[in-house]
Amino acid sequence: MAKKCYAIGGRINFNEDTVSLCHGIDIGDKIIWKMGDDGEFTPQYYREKTEELNKKNQGKHPACAGCSNLREGNVTSEKIEIITINPMYYCQNRCIYCGNFRGAMESRYHPLPVIKQFMEEGMIAEHCLFDWGGGEPTISDIFEETFLFLLHQGYMQRVNTNAVKMSDVVLHNLDKGPVSLRISLDSGNYESFLATKGRNLFHRVISNVKKYREKTENLLLKYVITNTNSDEKSLNDFLNLAEKMKIKAICIDTDMLSYGWTDYPDLLRFTEKELHAAHFLQRKAHEKGLDVQIGYVWTARDYDTPSRDFNCIKSIEELILNDERYRLPDSLSEFHIARIQEFSAGIMPRVMASFETLLQEVKGRRVILYGAGKNGRGLWSALKEFGVKTDCFCDKYKAGQYVEGVRIITVDEMLKKLDEDTMVVITPCHVREILHEFNDNRYEELRGKLYYIDAFRFGRQVLEEIEMKEFV
Numbered sequence: 001m002a003k004k005c006y007a008i009g010g011r012i013n014f015n016e017d018t019v020s021l022c023h024g025i026d027i028g029d030k031i032i033w034k035m036g037d038d039g040e041f042t043p044q045y046y047r048e049k050t051e052e053l054n055k056k057n058q059g060k061h062p063a064c065a066g067c068s069n070l071r072e073g074n075v076t077s078e079k080i081e082i083i084t085i086n087p088m089y090y091c092q093n094r095c096i097y098c099g100n101f102r103g104a105m106e107s108r109y110h111p112l113p114v115i116k117q118f119m120e121e122g123m124i125a126e127h128c129l130f131d132w133g134g135g136e137p138t139i140s141d142i143f144e145e146t147f148l149f150l151l152h153q154g155y156m157q158r159v160n161t162n163a164v165k166m167s168d169v170v171l172h173n174l175d176k177g178p179v180s181l182r183i184s185l186d187s188g189n190y191e192s193f194l195a196t197k198g199r200n201l202f203h204r205v206i207s208n209v210k211k212y213r214e215k216t217e218n219l220l221l222k223y224v225i226t227n228t229n230s231d232e233k234s235l236n237d238f239l240n241l242a243e244k245m246k247i248k249a250i251c252i253d254t255d256m257l258s259y260g261w262t263d264y265p266d267l268l269r270f271t272e273k274e275l276h277a278a279h280f281l282q283r284k285a286h287e288k289g290l291d292v293q294i295g296y297v298w299t300a301r302d303y304d305t306p307s308r309d310f311n312c313i314k315s316i317e318e319l320i321l322n323d324e325r326y327r328l329p330d331s332l333s334e335f336h337i338a339r340i341q342e343f344s345a346g347i348m349p350r351v352m353a354s355f356e357t358l359l360q361e362v363k364g365r366r367v368i369l370y371g372a373g374k375n376g377r378g379l380w381s382a383l384k385e386f387g388v389k390t391d392c393f394c395d396k397y398k399a400g401q402y403v404e405g406v407r408i409i410t411v412d413e414m415l416k417k418l419d420e421d422t423m424v425v426i427t428p429c430h431v432r433e434i435l436h437e438f439n440d441n442r443y444e445e446l447r448g449k450l451y452y453i454d455a456f457r458f459g460r461q462v463l464e465e466i467e468m469k470e471f472v
């Protein structure tokens with residue numbers, strides 16, 4: 001029997017500079033077109049690529065080997081039922097579980113002309129769902145024209161938005177067609193919002209959610225569970241807010257990075273505490289009469305469950321109501337258990353969502369940067385730009401030298417310098433190795449003083465936005 005997948009022939013994702021068939025969490029996105037490399041993306045190009053992929057998947061070495069969506073007996077849709085539009089990878093938030101805020105603030109290409117070609121060729125199902133994402137889609141330059149065109153054509157649209165900026169075009173058209181909103185709040189209060197999303201925007205977002213809710217019931221509030229928001233206070237605050245705003249449904253998902261990236265530096269991001277938090281949120285939401293959706297990332301370590309989050313949606317209400325096709329896992333995956341066994345007793349860094357939150361931590365403290373490589377020098381320069389002086393670098397390979405006039409010391413020297421007011425920021429991304437070294441050598445002095453921030457969280461564009469103190 002042929003092995004089929006819903007996405008091959010049934011889905012298209014227009015991404016920042018690629019087109020893919022899925023956002024696969026098992027083996028990664030199946031990219032079929034790259035801007036600049038593959039000529040024009042047309043319906044004919046799409047047909048050829050999907051046919052080719054279907055053929056390859058029947059061979060001894062399937063192109064999609066390892067993906068839980070490729071199965072014998074699966075049916076391929078006759079027409080395209082899901083089109084996601086991710087026009088740019090720029091966002092005003094700095095979510096700890098995401099890096100899609102680093103891109104340009106404008107789209108690299110306009111997907112609407114090609115969407116129209118697909119329509120003219122009758123390749124798009126009447127009930128096709130257009131799913132907006134990104135980055136933040138509502139502030140992209142192609143959003144308004146495309147959104148209004150699809151609205152006038154009567155297509156269902158789901159707008160995944162951060163609600164940092166109220167989109168007037170969305171607000172004024174929510175009741176004029178099949179439009180649904182999914183807003184990742186990921187927190188119930190200012191503190192957990194800041195720790196999870198890295199920005200001081202909680203109150204602004206809540207005010208915008210309220211305005212959207214006044215216009216529509218089709219609004220899903222999402223909570224991506226991670227170790228910065230898994231405390232009961234944040235969960236209870238979130239549910240109370242949802243209740244107060246008369247939200248009908250919430251979505252509980254988990255953090256794709258903690259599930260999908262073996263060497264992600266925040267090695268204990270998902271533990272029993274986070275699993276318990278997810279179950280707690282689901283139970284309490286039910287007690288309050290809220291509908292609950294379980295997001296598809298939970299399937300990432302469960303190869304028996306296909307990781308398809310939606311298809312064959314026939315009405316916009318289906319996106320928020322009575323949708324518990326996935327279950328929360330009852331126990332941690334082998335992957336997480338192994339990681340916890342490896343690190344839970346050890347010294348772990350506190351991982352920062354944004355440069356702003358790191359700046360708050362360094363106030364009045366002595367800063368040592370662990371690692372004098374490219375990331376270390378980049379962080380030194382970013383801190384300097386914001387008036388923070390680095391005390392020294394620590395790098396066993398370069399000890400005794402100077403970088404940017406700052407001394408590089410040995411690990412022993414660093415340990416002697418540690419006091420209550422000192423923090424050490426790990427700058428290389430191979431945190432696992434570094435932590436093994438710290439733990440094998442029992443550098444207990446470091447406990448509670450270690451931090452980590454991804455280098456892309458203090459990139460040039462990010463710093464400029466902080467300086468401007470304005471977010472589009």
Ligand code: SF4
Binds near residue numbers: 005021027
């Ligand atoms: S089989 Fe998996 S990887 Fe291949 S297109 Fe389908 S979802 Fe994507």
